[in-house]
Amino acid sequence: MTAQTLDGQATAAEIKSDLRTRIADLKASGHLPGLGTLLVGEDVGSQKYVAGKHRDCAAVGIASIQRELPASASQEEIEAVVRELNDDPACTGYLVQLPLPRGIDANRVLQLIDPVKDADGLHPTNLGRLVLNEPAPLPCTPNGVIQLLRRFEVPIEGAEVVVVGRGVTVGRSLPLLLSRRSENATVTQCHTGTRDLAAHLRRADIVVAAAGVPHLVKPELVKPGAAVLDVGVSRDESGRIVGDVDPAVAEVAGWLSPNPRGVGPMTRAMLLTNVVEAAERAAGIAR
Numbered sequence: 312m313t314a315q316t317l318d319g320q321a322t323a324a325e326i327k328s329d330l331r332t333r334i335a336d337l338k339a340s341g342h343l344p345g346l347g348t349l350l351v352g353e354d355v356g357s358q359k360y361v362a363g364k365h366r367d368c369a370a371v372g373i374a375s376i377q378r379e380l381p382a383s384a385s386q387e388e389i390e391a392v393v394r395e396l397n398d399d400p401a402c403t404g405y406l407v408q409l410p411l412p413r414g415i416d417a418n419r420v421l422q423l424i425d426p427v428k429d430a431d432g433l434h435p436t437n438l439g440r441l442v443l444n445e446p447a448p449l450p451c452t453p454n455g456v457i458q459l460l461r462r463f464e465v466p467i468e469g470a471e472v473v474v475v476g477r478g479v480t481v482g483r484s485l486p487l488l489l490s491r492r493s494e495n496a497t498v499t500q501c502h503t504g505t506r507d508l509a510a511h512l513r514r515a516d517i518v519v520a521a522a523g524v525p526h527l528v529k530p531e532l533v534k535p536g537a538a539v540l541d542v543g544v545s546r547d548e549s550g551r552i553v554g555d556v557d558p559a560v561a562e563v564a565g566w567l568s569p570n571p572r573g574v575g576p577m578t579r580a581m582l583l584t585n586v587v588e589a590a591e592r593a594a595g596i597a598r
C-alpha cells in the first residue's frame with residue numbers, strides 16, 4: 312500500500328485563491344487587510360518562516376508590516392512594538408514570531424496582543440473562547456491539520472485520533488478542535504509521560520505527530536490505512552527539515568502529509584485566513 316499524499320502545498324494554494332476574492336471585496340469597501348510580524352533575533356528558521364508569510368501576503372494582496380528587533384532587545388522594547396502594532400490601523404492582524412530570545416517572558420508579550428488582531432489564535436482570550444465554543448481566530452497549525460483532513464475527505468467523525476505532543480501551539484489546542492461537535496473525533500493526547508505510546512499509535516485511525524522528535528512515528532507503529540500528519544519541524548545539520556514521521560510510513564498509511572509541503576503551508580494559509588476574517592469583522596462584513 313502506498314499512502315495518498317496530503318498535499319498541503321496544493322491545498323494551501325486553493326485556499327489562497329479563495330481568499331483573493333474576499334480580499335478584493337474588502338478593498339472595494341475601503342478596508343485593506345494588513346499582516347504585521349514582529350521578529351526578534353536572527354534565528355535562520357524564524358527568518359525563513361516570516362519571509363514565507365510575507366511572500367504569501369504579497370501573492371494574495373494583503374499589506375505587510377515587518378518589524379524586527381535584535382536578539383538583545385529587552386522585554387520593554389518588545390512590548391513597545393506590540394503596543395504600536397495594536398494601535399496601527401493598517402495592521403489588521405499580526406503575530407510575534409516564536410520562540411522569543413532567552414530571558415523574555417513570551418506569555419507576557421502574547422497577552423499584550425489585542426485579541427482582535429491575534430493572527431495566530433494563541434492569545435489567552437482566544438484560547439479561552441475556543442474552550443468555551445465561542446467564535447475566535449483559531450490556532451493556525453491545528454486548524455490547518457483539520458482543513459487538510461477535510462479537503463482529502465479523511466473520515467474524522469467518530470475516528471480515534473492520537474495527538475503526540477503537548478506544546479501550546481499544537482498539542483494542547485488541536486484536541487479542542489477535534490472534539491468539537493463539528494468534527495466529533497475521539498482524541499487521545501500522548502506525551503513524554505505516556506506509558507505505552509506504541510499501543511496508542513497502533514489503534515489510531517488518525518495520528519498527528521507534533522512532538523518535535525525526528526522520525527518518532529515508525530511504520531510498525533501505524534495501523535494499515537491510517538491517516539498520518541507530520542507537524543514536526545526539526546532540522547538536520549544541513550538545515551533541512553526532518554519531521555516527526557519516518558517517510559517509510561507511506562508504505563502502511565492510507566494518507567500521509569509530506570514534510571515539507573504538508574502542514575507547514577497549511578499553517579500559513581490559516582494565518583492569512585485569520586487576517587482576512589479579522590479585517591472582515593472590522594469592516595462589518597458578516598460571513
Ligand SMILES: Nc1nc(=O)c2c([nH]1)NC[C@@H]1CN(c3ccc(C(=O)N[C@@H](CCC(=O)O)C(=O)O)cc3)C=[N+]21
Nearest residue numbers: 359360406407408409410431544571572573575576578
Ligand atoms: N508566532 C508564531 N506563529 C507560528 O505559526 C510559528 C511560530 N511562531 N514559530 C515557529 C512555527 C513553525 N511554523 C512554520 C510555518 C510554516 C512552515 C512552512 O511553510 N514550511 C515549508 C518549508 C519551509 C522550509 O523548507 O524551511 C513546508 O513545510 O513546505 C513551517 C513552519 C510556524 N510557526
